[in-house]
Amino acid sequence: MPFLGKDWRSPGWSWTKTEDGWKRIILFGDVLEDNNGEIDLKEKLSLKCLFLHFFLVVFTDKWIYIQKGSTKERHGYCTLGEALNRLDFSSAIQDLRRFNYVAKLFQLIARSQLTSLSGAAQKNYFNILEKIVRKVLEDHYNPRLVKELLQDLSSTLHSLTIHGRCVLVGNVNIWLCRLETIVKWQQELNNLQIPKQMCTGMSFSDLPLHMQNKILYKFSDACDIINLGQATPTLHILSENNTLWKKLCLFHFSDRPFCRTLAITRNDNVDWKLMYFTLQKHYPMKEQYGDTLHFCKHCSILFWKDFGHPCTANDPDSCLMPISPQHFIDLFKF
Numbered sequence: 001m002p003f004l005g006k007d008w009r010s011p012g013w014s015w016t017k018t019e020d021g022w023k024r025i026i027l028f029g030d031v032l033e034d035n036n037g038e039i040d041l042k043e044k045l046s047l048k049c050l051f052l053h054f055f056l057v058v059f060t061d062k063w064i065y066i067q068k069g070s071t072k073e074r075h076g077y078c079t080l081g082e083a084l085n086r087l088d089f090s091s092a093i094q095d096l097r098r099f100n101y102v103a104k105l106f107q108l109i110a111r112s113q114l115t116s117l118s119g120a121a122q123k124n125y126f127n128i129l130e131k132i133v134r135k136v137l138e139d140h141y142n143p144r145l146v147k148e149l150l151q152d153l154s155s156t157l158h159s160l161t162i163h164g165r166c167v168l169v170g171n172v173n174i175w176l177c178r179l180e181t182i183v184k185w186q187q188e189l190n191n192l193q194i195p196k197q198m199c200t201g202m203s204f205s206d207l208p209l210h211m212q213n214k215i216l217y218k219f220s221d222a223c224d225i226i227n228l229g230q231a232t233p234t235l236h237i238l239s240e241n242n243t244l245w246k247k248l249c250l251f252h253f254s255d256r257p258f259c260r261t262l263a264i265t266r267n268d269n270v271d272w273k274l275m276y277f278t279l280q281k282h283y284p285m286k287e288q289y290g291d292t293l294h295f296c297k298h299c300s301i302l303f304w305k306d307f308g309h310p311c312t313a314n315d316p317d318s319c320l321m322p323i324s325p326q327h328f329i330d331l332f333k334f
Contacts, residue, residue, distance in 0.1 A: 062088045063303030066295070066331055080113060080332040081121020083302065087293065090128050092304070093135060097290030103132060103145050104287070105325040110153035113329060115160070119169045126178060129153075133185045140194045144223065147189055154182050205232055213238050220251060220288050222276060245272035252276075252285045293323045295331075302331070 015022050064078060064086040089105075092098040106129060109117075117125060129149075136146045157179045161172055168175055204212070216238055219225050225248075229239025238244070249272055256279065294305045298313040302323065313319050323331070 062086070062307045063301050063309040066300045066302055078332075079118065079121065080109070080116060080329075081118050081124065083328075083332065084121060084124055084128070087302065087304065090131060093128065093132050095291070096141065098292075098304075099132075099135070100142060100145060101289040101292055101325065102128075103142070103149055104289075105328060106132070107145075107149040107152055108325050108329050110149060110156055113332075114153075114156055115168060116332075117169070122169060126181075130185075133189070137188060137192060140192065143189050143192055147186070150182055150186050150189070154179065154186070157182070205234070209234070209238070213241070213244075216241075216244060217247060220248070220286075222248060222280075240273070242270075242272050245276050246270075248272075249276050249279065253279045253283055256283060287324055293328060295321045295323050297321060302328075 015024055064083050066078060089102050093102050106125070109125065114122075114125075132146060133150075135141065136143050157175060160168055161175050161179065204215075207215075212235065216225060216228070216235075219228075225239050225244070229236040291305070293302055295302050296309060296311055296313070296316070296319050298316075298319040299309065299311055301309045301311075303309040305320070311319070
């Protein structure tokens, strides 16, 4: 006797009554049975391999459809947790071009969107976060950014569990254990020591001064400039160059009328380093990433540009729009 579910779009599982009770009818079960009613193990394994291949083919696409409307068969939204899974952020952190992008995105989720994740999405979030921490500990890549991420996440969990009423999915003890894990990660990052590599060839300090200066002009992060200036007295002098800080101000705050007007006047008495940190307190800085997610305005699909998506537009490149981490968060606010 088949069992029909309440949802008219899905008939549910089929059940049959046996001497031992009700048992669910397995798909293609009649094919797997021989004349004696015993399951052929070889055929069963072959069928499982077929199903596994089918699901691998279906879910290898690293893009997700951002639906705008609703129909009876399909909800008019996709969740943030589903996007974290389908866009394969777990593999994206292995690419140095995308590492900073993913870390910044996880930082924004930790600040404001942690309570919107489902239980499975939260588990996936912390699994990827653990891989991010392990990559920093192994490769020593950008520990400062991950420290800021863990600090924001720790502050959020403290306010939601210890200092307030827990509104997170799951038992509060699970979150307290996760909070202890975050503290352990923070200690490991604080104790991280980058080994000094023996360099037999030319070092950075051996380069001519004009080349060192050009390299400093390529930096977009003030902390990187300050840290590099602490390496040698020569680099300290180069890092304090007023013209360098003026260019940094114009890169991040050129859209601010005050900064643009001050640059046009060519006033040599302006302390541009002080100006940078003053503007930083009041305005967001311009973000720069090696690679970002892209959104196709024609297909409403979010994807990594390297993997592409099945676009139906005549000119696909004209429909692409790079998505910043904050814009990514905004796509899933309903």
